[in-house]
Amino acid sequence: xxxxxxxxxxxxxxxxxxxxxxxxxxxxxxxxxxxxxxxxxxxxxxxxxxxxxxxxxxxxxxxxxxxxxxxxxxxxxxxxxxxxxxx
Numbered sequence: 001x002x003x004x005x006x007x008x009x010x011x012x013x014x015x016x017x018x019x020x021x022x023x024x025x026x027x028x029x030x031x032x033x034x035x036x037x038x039x040x041x042x043x044x045x046x047x048x049x050x051x052x053x054x055x056x057x058x059x060x061x062x063x064x065x066x067x068x069x070x071x072x073x074x075x076x077x078x079x080x081x082x083x084x085x086x087x
Contacts, residue, residue, distance in 0.1 A: 013074035017066040
């Protein structure tokens with residue numbers, strides 16, 4: 001396996017994070033859990049600074065947070081992988 005492409009890997013991480021974020025947001029509206037479970041689900045999202053459940057601006061802010069986290073994670077993983085290859 002060769003070196004990872006920095007931009008391709010990071011954008012794949014961003015895409016994966018954003019898709020997961022949207023699925024988790026939608027899951028917060030589905031009645032699949034108990035009331036207590038739904039409250040916990042909402043509380044976990046509210047640990048993001050500035051996030052208020054049910055606010056459209058907060059959903060966009062959360063998407064920006066996911067983008068930032070995914071870029072940092074992707075850059076770290078590419079660096080770790082590429083720097084560990086023998087030369």
